[in-house]
Amino acid sequence: MTRLPIERIRNLGIIAHVDAGKTTLTERVLLFTGRIHAAGEVHDGTAHTDHHPIEQAKGITIMAAAVSCDWRDHRLHLIDTPGHADFTIEVERSLRVLDGAVVVLDAVAGVEAQTETVWRQADRHGVPRLVFVNKLDRPGADLARCLREVDARLGARAVAVTWPHVVDGVLVGVIDLVALEERRWDPGGGDQRRPATELSDNLMAARERLLDACADEDPAVLEALIEGREVTSATLWAALRRATLAGRVVPVACGAAYKDVGVQPLLDAVVALLPSPRDRGDVHGVDGGARPPDAAAPLAALAFKVVFDRHGQLTFVRVYSGVLARGAQVRLARGGRTVRVGRLVRMFADQREDVDRLEAGELGAILAVPITGGDTLSAPAQPIVLEAIATPEPVVRVAVEPVTGDDRERLPLALARMIAADPSLRLESEPETGQTLLAGMGQLHLEIAAERLATEHGVQVAIGRPAVAYRTTLAGATRLDVEHARQTGGPGQYARIVVEIGPAPRG
Template sequence: MRSFPNTRIRNLGILAHVDAGKTTVTERILFLTGAVHKKGEVHDGTTVTDFDPQERERGITISSAAVSCFWDRHRIDLIDTPGHVDFSDEVERALRVLDGAVAVFDAVAGVEPQSETVWRQADRHGVPRIAFVNKMDRAGADLEAAVASLRDRLGVVPLPVQLPIGREDGFRGVVDLVGTRAYVWDGDGLAETEVPVGLRREAAARRRALEEAVAELHPGALEEFCATDALTDGTLAGALRELTLSGAAVVVLCGSAYRNRGVEPLLDAVVSYLPSPLDRPPVGGGRVPADPAAPLVALAFKVSATPTGRMTYVRVYAGTITKGDAVLDTATGRAERVSRVLRVQADRTEELSSAVAGEIVAVIGPKAVRAGATLCDPAAPVVLEPPVTAAPVVSVAVEARRGTDVDRLATGLVRLAEEDPSLVVRRDPETGQTVLSGLGELHLEVAVERLRRDRGLEVAVGRPQVAYRETVVKGVAGVLYRHVKQDGGSGQFAHVVVDVEPYDGEDGFAFASAVTGGRVPAEYVRAVEAGCRDALVDGPLGGHPVTGVRVTLTDGATHPKDSSEMAFRTAGRFALREALRASAMTVLEPVAEVTVTVPAESVGTVLGDLASRRGRVTDSEVRGGTSVVTATVPLAELFGYATRLRGRTQGRGTFTTRPAGYEPLKG
């Protein structure tokens, strides 16, 4: 196994809207780098990264897959992420451990809803990106329009570094504006040539525009530009790298991955412009440097059950993880033993003796590690911030058809939730049913199918139900609750007074103490907050989780013997429940932004159908003979919409969705 210094490692993600060609780009990268010897195709079900049977049947990526390859003396650890909104948590966990990303866009559609969503996810994690405008061979492909959509919809400064040679079906190459060379593909062969005569004037003009744009953003480039009225290739390339790392601009390339055109320059751009582990800020508040000699710090971002054992994917941020090491899981406080260290190639693995800071590998041995846990040297505990897990919005009741399978179903559901933290399993206290919740209808379909295939279970599934929430419209002040309990031995005493009001923060809950004079000690204040969080689990209107509430503890009292954290936690819980019952409350329902693409003659039918589903149209435009309608629709009204849309458009209509938050339930 070749060893690479940190500077020659690229931890790379491939991000895109569904059907933008993300997996095809990944497959061509693997083929060109020699990682595989035959090009895989999504439509044939022969791709390396989409190896799960459901992925191959559905033609979509469901789980992020890790692979490694080599290009220009660099190792690229690549993660192919899902493009469907129902699996956005897989993207979130991958972005948490990546150093850079390639965002793939359709040359006809430009920025689409889910590509905008994953772009914002990458923004939150500060992941530098380059853009690859794919499918340049399609009818209607337009690089300039795609670049404009990057600028308008994502609010970035796009810097195209290539000029296409040929249009649509005649697309056959690109002019590299940095090196002023042409790359032309004939079949699967690549030829590097001079810029075609017919494109030299346009190439010179675009090179000039690129130099001017870079000089405006980069002080060093501006100094050279003012002195010489031009930029050398080296200065331009160096400035593009620095602008990419800072996020001040986005380098844009183009090609057609399916026709093997444009991928080699993309790989060169990955090496040239995207960061190594050493180019990224240290994690853990700057306390964890990417140093192989430092104490071990690694983040588990994915857990997978395999025939060879429970596999935990980790990003090593500091130190070295070695076969046989004892590591501390700071989430549970348990010591775990690493029995194997593996380099993952999708569904294949390669045994390693160790992995160092900057590498992404899998380990076997830890039995209770969950995604988001920090693994570290037991002598130097460190806790890294875990990836954010989205709250579920759709639920189904599941039960085993055979009584003998009840325990096996329970075990299978626990395993699913361990592998995918965005799946939540609970028991309904009223009906006694087991309820599986997730991020969408497709998300739950895939999970249930895994139970059937992987565990051989016959499962009955109820109708999907959306996850409602409750919120405060108008609060109350001065709600008093006294918790007094005396039944022999030590008693319980807690006295609290709370105010409740609406709150619009992202986390949905805020707590503060306005108690003065030490009437409630700090440890009891924390207990009151914990009790309030307990009360948010089920609201007064329908037992739905409560969000959008601010609680202020305004007064309280203690007893010298009978007060305890438990007593104040209980008082906090019941005080907030009483306050919520006295407040003006409303039920919230999840809504989605739906983008429907249909033939122009079908737009009237689609608009009528959206209106019948309580949809609110927010945008409508015509793109090359097709109409694109964007609407906000309650999620509960979208069950079965795919079948209805196909029927009303003779199979020619398509749609995509993305979460748009919650709105008050009307009617």
């Protein structure tokens, strides 16, 4: 892929509640940008970003997958993230290194529990975002209700930029509310546009809300509206972009990814409204200092994810400034070690494309170099330490027991690699029962961890409920007062013993 200027790069994540259609949307993005020739499907295990055998078998995303594609002379580095709450670490570390996000909503279900969780994660990282209301072809789909829920439950000012175009009860395309154009996708003729003719009351109300948001952002738009003059699409997009980057509005596109509806207008909105690495500004170190998003600046990069496979360790990195080049010496913040970068690749799901360098604003991976997830890579002579990635505390624990003696020998290394790759897993030892406990974010998380131990590391384990260490304590307090007196003709004996006993405070 040809290297593009940093202003034309968009690093974004697809985030949502489970089953909102993230992976299906990602497949259509890859299809319509020409990156693939046929879209894979989640239900038959052919989705490109769900490449792990467990994902294909269960029909859910368990690991974030990175892909790249081009749209309208822009490079999109896209990460498809899991929607299940058990794999929240994948969303957390993806948002840590991304510049923007597309939040996918199910048009029937609206805002759901995990939608609120990923929204808070994006808020915490200050990530500008768009919303894509998906599955508008389903019975019960309601875009207007979704817009109200984004306002009420997510605390955002939702502004629709596209509206469903329905003919005889069938979703056939969308209407661009900025240009007031009908847009359909014709497999034979591509993206078809024509002036919108059927303008419903709901559509015009959404258009008025969009114009109001632009007028709040740009006095020139307000003046034109007051005077009854037309405002160009370019002016409206520019006003929306400023409001989106500042977090004052959240643009909402709509469609049905599975039916190939609304994907191209969404891509146009991504390019027009989401930030480039340059827009995000300097990256700051925890101990002071900053680096600009410029290839000419000293290197500053973050290792945000580690994966182990049959080829060894694969470390995913985001380059914030400078250049990460093959063969270069870089300093690791943890321990102050200097390591040599060997093979560099750009990832497309599980496929690898060798590259000579990664420049500021780009995502890629380093092969076969021992780097800890969350570590900072910098120029040896100009070190910097970037903020590490927050790891959630585990909430569920299971006892882990190797099945055979060979499994027992291989288990420590396998668990160490799994925890390095997924820091939301934690290994604990229970001294009173002697059990080894694996802690994680939920029952599904731990079941899949056990399955991956078997399939990826060849270690069979049995998991079960942790044993309970029962303790005996006194039910109540008592006092014993005993006197002893004995006279034998001599001095005699006398003693008094007082004993008080009761339960100790808990803990």
